[in-house]
Amino acid sequence: MSKAVGGTVAAALVLASGYFWADLHDLVPGVLTIAPETPDPKPFPTVNVPEARPEVAQVLSALPAGAPIPTAAHVSELVKELTGNTDHLGKSVAVIVTDGITGEVLGESSADKAVIPASVQKLFTAVVALDQLDPNQTLRTRVVLSGTNTLYLAGEGDMMLSAKKGDPDATNGHAGLQDLAEQVAAKLKLAGIEEVNLKLDESAFRGNPLGPWDEDLVPLGYAAPVSVVAVDTGRRSEGNYAPRYTDPALEAAKSFAARLKEQGIAVKGAVSKGVYESAGAALNATGDNLLGEVNSAPIPQIVQYFLKSSDNTITEIIGHTIARDRGLPASFSGSTTAVVQGLGKLGIDTSKIKLVDCSGLGESSYVTARSIDQVLELMVSSDSTNMIDAVNGLPIGGLSGTLNDRFIERNGRGLLRAKTGSLPEVTALAGTVVTIDNRLLTFTVIADKIPKGGQWGARKAVDTFVEKLTECGCS
Incomplete structure (x- = not known):
């Protein structure tokens, strides 16, 4: 197919209603942590980092279709290096990297293993909503x-x-x-x-x-x-x-x-x-x-809102809306049924997908990295113009949403659009990235057994991997 562009409860309540506690334990975005600092990685090649300006949001639309594709051998080495970082990511890491234009898989590991997705699962709800609900529909x-x-x-x-x-x-x-x-x-x-x-x-x-x-x-x-x-x-x-x-x-x-x-x-x-x-x-x-x-x-605007802010409740609202639209009960069970059915209609492999909610906040949902990748492929496909709202809703590295404080001094700043995911033992990131050669890639990384309290180190490992993808002038 042709392609174009997450102490105690009492202590938490004392510390500013839980946010500072959650920040310290690396459960929400922030600068505080009690985790040991991870040594800085070795220096990488330097590329030009875009300035924080509105035009950066338009970078994907201007990519040349003939840009060089990173070699599968090089990307596979990056995947091997990432999955080998068990100190920070644990031993359950699912990864897949795909060329955004041809759909060719450039590197993968455990891509078909059922893993806990955290908030990257919101991508499922987003694409089904944009596919099935009237774009002019409101609540x-x-x-x-x-x-x-x-x-x-x-x-x-x-x-x-x-x-x-x-x-x-x-x-x-x-x-x-x-x-x-x-x-x-x-x-x-x-x-x-x-x-x-x-x-x-x-x-x-x-x-x-x-x-x-x-x-x-x-x-x-x-x-x-x-x-x-x-x-x-x-x-x-x-x-x-x-x-x-x-x-x-x-x-x-x-x-x-x-x-x-x-x-x-x-x-x-x-x-x-x-x-x-x-x-x-x-x-x-x-x-x-x-x-x-x-x-x-309108619904597309709400979809962009919950993708950018990772709002769990609003994601469930859209799930309930999809269920009601399909004649199912507007409930958690009705919405998960409706979303899985909608994914199947879109050609996504749902055989290993098990959802307990639509947002990924529940810790008993399971997906595969490949199913997330299939959704990303759909989002950037030139055949899926109704999905552009999902692409535009993704946070931009170092600039917006839940990625505004990540990639600030990294080469992925402004070149990365991705959905974040965090639970106590899960860190995930899935989206699109542009290489130094202006090639669009889709990627999914889900680690669902990270060491306890290690969210900071796990995120740094994932961010380093994505940064290396942007530096991949390796055709």
Whole structure:
């Protein structure tokens, strides 16, 4: 096929709600660590490192199709060197490197072994969403009236609502509860209604909102319970890893009640939970009963957001959306079924894929490096123009997303687009890289038995491998 372009819980809560603890133990991006420093590698050849400027994001589109291909012998030697670094990566390392244009495998090791992927698994959810969902589709948040004065707040998964007005240029905060309250209040006042009851309708989603995840992940800020509505993905305060509410939807409903009050509409008593007529009916209500609606950013924009930020909760929201679109329950089990089916439809080998969630936060999912590589090949294929949003959503080495603090002084800066993955015993990186000869390569590295507390050293080993790929003027 032709190709073109992750102490104790108590201690963690004391240390800034868990982030500093997680940083020290190398579970999240940051400069702190308690791991022993790894000796610097031997000097490598130097190439020109791009400056941090917006144009770098366009580098892949200008690559010459006839650029020299690195030799399989040289890439295989780099793979052998990487997998031999058992001190930092352990003995379970799956690797594959492929030419981005011809699809030729240039080097591999244990590429068909089932391994724990961590967040590189998000690539699966991304490509299935872009393949199956309408690119103009959004996530709706609605208010419907029942009887004379009972409002139902219902949603289909926009957990990035703003508590105030929405920002049309943003993804997180695209739609606002203040905007919704203004719509609703205007219609209520026309009908002479100044006092209402407010209920939260959660019937669009099914099952346990935490799926396979540990409850400890919520106060530590790694994820929020998957909910039909939420403000800022259920965060209690600002910050990517801020602690989350245990019931983000109810907190959002309380915020909406406050916005109604600002508009002159009083909410009697506390917000309660209930279902408008029947499960999901509020999302299909029409006519005079529909008092207001706000919409999230389009699905491709949300896909880019969760790839760049590695947001676990929002990835699950998209998984739930895929499931609902295919007529399956909008739940963890429904979403994983839908994603695996979608991968099969795209020609990805799913025989060794086992998913417990859509984000990779669960520690019982298994994939192969080859299946990840097949997805990357699909993303850069000239036959897959609808996948460009996934490519554009990948973090760029030294510049953006979860790679903004990696490759800062390395040759991969600006030449690498990749999805990161981290769990206590897993480090992974998968994406595209451009060589010194301007050849596009796809690569996947997954080490799922790294030494305890060794995330820093493992990442450095992987980054060194990728840097050597960029320096591969070895045709």
